[in-house]
Amino acid sequence: MxxxxxxxxxxxxxxxxxxxxxxxxxxxxxxxxxxxxxxxxxxxxxxxxxxxxxxxxxxxxxxxxxxxxxxxxxxxxxxxxxxxxxxxxxxMQPHRSVTGNQLVMLDAIQDPGNLGTIIRTADAAGMDAVILGKGTVDLYNDKVIRSTQGSLFHIPVFEADLTEEISSLKGRGYEIWATALEDARYYQEMKTPDKIGLVLGNEGAGVQQELLKQADKRVKIPIYGKAESLNVSIAAGILMYRLKE
Structure with a gap:
């Protein structure tokens, strides 16, 4: 001992x-x-x-x-x-190539609790993979791991350059949705494509402009009360479950 x-x-x-x-x-x-x-x-x-x-x-x-x-x-x-x-x-698991039709991409999510909750929700919602862009908190941070409640082991999660990843996915027939406030449509009005990559952005800055320009569509969630915005993990949950309808 x-x-x-x-x-x-x-x-x-x-x-x-x-x-x-x-x-x-x-x-x-x-x-x-x-x-x-x-x-x-x-x-x-x-x-x-x-x-x-x-x-x-x-x-x-x-x-x-x-x-x-x-x-x-x-x-x-x-x-x-x-x-x-x-x-x-x-x-650590080696990076695997992307498979499946419904992918979640995270642009510089910095709060460990948010990242862990998004991974856990992606697992529950049956997403096929979670892709972490530059500036995102380390996947193996202890707070991230605890927040996933084990979902880290159920769904592929890996790091990638989102600019390159989006370009590759579009070439393979994926439609890219990015969350935004301007020039965006409410998620209830949008029809889910067969193959989709959903991009969610940093807690304060949102999705960076370079990625917004690459997106095929911009999506937003209505705010019925007086809150300025939704927590990114809550927004992710709403949109991921919308993709299953």
């Missing part, structure tokens, strides 16, 4: 708290019994399970490498306020 905070493995796990460390190791941490089990159920490549000394080993983890650690060590690597005593180191 590991009891020292200066142990080499502990130092390596701590490095996974940072984007730089995750990229260098091509691994990330997930924490909590639900997320770790979801990773296992979804066939993720689990490098090792990290278990606090007093926490019982889940039955499904029998064939996986398990590293036992002291309570102090687990709290040292934990990123939650009330650790459950179980975490896992998981290999």
């Amino acid at each position: 590991i009891t020292s905070l200066t142990n080499g493995k502990v130092k390596a796990w701590r490095k996974l708290h940072k984007r730089k460390g995750r990229k260098e190791q091509q691994m990330f941490l997930v924490e909590g019994s639900h997320l770790v089990e979801e990773a296992w159920k979804s066939g993720q490549e689990i490098v090792e399970i990290i278990m606090e000394e007093s926490v019982p080993l889940p039955a499904w983890s029998n064939d996986l490498p398990v590293e036992r650690v002291s309570k102090q060590v687990f709290e040292h690597i934990s990123q939650t306020t009330t650790p459950q005593g179980i975490a896992a180191v998981i290999m």
Whole structure:
């Protein structure tokens, strides 16, 4: 059992708290019994399970490498306020080519909770992939992972240059919708095409002009009350479910 905070493995796990460390190791941490089990159920490549000394080993983890650690060590690597005593180191998945007819593209979404909620909703709404553009918060940020509630493991999510991705998709017959306030139609008035890429923008600035120019159509959601706008994850949910009608 590991009891020292200066142990080499502990130092390596701590490095996974940072984007730089995750990229260098091509691994990330997930924490909590639900997320770790979801990773296992979804066939993720689990490098090792990290278990606090007093926490019982889940039955499904029998064939996986398990590293036992002291309570102090687990709290040292934990990123939650009330650790459950179980975490896992998981290999990042290689990028896959885009397949499916309904794609969500995110332009510089910066709030981890928003990104995680959008991924979770995209999973629930049956979207085929989520594509993260430049400036979007790191997919493997612990707050993003927790907000996905395991949906990170159910739906393809990857980073790409949205300018290039949109150009490629249009060449393959996708219609591109981008959210906007100006020169946009209400979503209720629009007919969903067979193949679509839905672009949602930054919380403050919206979709950047370069991407708006590439879009085939601009779409907006009516505001019936006095709010100036909708949270981007709420807007994403409304539009994704609209695509299923």
